[in-house]
Amino acid sequence: MAKxxxxxxxxxxxxxDAVRALLSDHQIDFYETDSGRWGISVAAIWVNNDEDVFEARKLINEFQTAHTTxxxxxxxxxKKAGNIPSFWQLLRTSPVMxxxxxxxxxxxxLISIVPIYRFFNT
Structure with missing residues (x-):
């Protein structure tokens, strides 16, 4: 059964694309589903064989660890090069925004908290 x-x-x-290539390079048979017309379905990569699930998860976990790093x-x-502005730099360059x-x-x-506050202080 697919997982x-x-x-x-x-x-x-x-x-x-990198995950797809990783699975293809290791000859793991997989298929994809999309989120559907309204975006409520599961968009995922599924592995067809139960025997390959452990190997696929291991490869993906290693990839994600390296990718995150x-x-x-x-x-x-x-950030060190100054290409990502801090809050104060944004405030200085675009104060209105x-x-x-x-x-x-x-x-x-305010809209979220005031009704709760009124409810418990009545």
């Missing part, structure tokens, strides 16, 4: 080895929801296409290192390099977002966040929090 899910990798969910594809919110996965960037290059990462999904590489992505974090790339992020830190970009930052203040608008902060006001919207505060409004959502």
């Amino acid at each position: 899910i080895v990798f969910r594809l929801n919110h996965v960037p296409e290059p990462e999904a 590489a992505m974090r290192a790339a992020f830190e390099d970009e 930052v203040i608008t977002y902060c006001a919207l966040i505060a409004a959502v929090l």
